[in-house]
Amino acid sequence: MSEVVNVIVAFAVVVMIFRWVTSPGTDAAASSSGGPSPQAALGFRPKNVTQAMVDQVLAMFPDMPPDNVRFDLLRTGSVELTTNKILERGFLEPPPQSYYTLYPRQDVPRPAQSGARTTGAATRPPTNLIARYHLEKRVSDTTVPLDTDAGGKAAWEESAEKREASLKERKAQMILAARQRLLATQKAKEAS
Template sequence: MGEVVNVLVAFAVIVFLFRWVTSSSESGERSPADTLGFRPKNITQDMIDTISNMFPDIPTDNVRYDLLRTGSVELTSNKILERGFLDAPPPAYYTLYPREPTPSSTANRSSNSNGDATPKKLQETLISRYQLEGRVVDAEPVVEDRVGGKAVWEDSPDKREASLRERKAQMILAARQRMLAQQEAKS
């Protein structure tokens, strides 16, 4: 009977040592709980979007980190309302959840086949946006009274839209003429 107990104890020790050796060899693959220092809650993208829509000035990483801790949109939003901010995540957080580039930063950092940054797209002017190039060439002085005057209410929606389009064009051309006059006065 004593020998059976010794065999069982020896077997248990061998199993324990085997588990300990194999778990320590996987040090590169730590669990999220070990990395963050707490067991992260299950969260969805909708939860992150809800908080981000309510508080657009709070960084998304801060929102995700707090939601991982609390698991509740209500608790996170209450914390923001009480404190005015959320704590920044620790550096270990970024090993599990790398930063995703924002749409505006990806547009600015786009690269061509050589790896060089592409030049920014030329800014669209109001003249080109409203297709007023032909009217600029005419260089007809815009009468200021027509630009700021009241529009007549037209009977049909098409006529109202055309009237609005014409008033926009007159305002843009008048602003361009004022800008050119200011530039001439400076030089």
């Protein structure tokens, strides 16, 4: 029985020595860089993250803030896990304030997306559906009747291009019909 206890104590001592040797000392890291260690500031040991990993995630999800992507990659160390998290949740948690002491914000101009308006270095998506789908010319046309079945069922087209054009037209009809209904309700409110 005493041999089992000795083996357990020896194993525990070896594990503690191994952890002590492999863990970065907070005093040494703090004194060498002048600030807290990344592990102490973030609350976890950050993984190695390259700019290529961040760019890969941002190429798939251009609306995600780069700092949120980098922070999640520091946590997971995997592009696949980060993209799965975005797909499952639809967002990534923002990094804590301590993240910005270690990784200051960088104002990197992001590439402009097709169809987006640019103002300066930053790209901003259109603020409404009319601008997003380029329907400004059709809005001014007041002769378009109010369609109660806008965007309804469409016939199956033979080619992919025709199906895409049909879908775009149905979207445009739905947006214009919704705008007409909104204007009609606003006029009714003003009249009463």
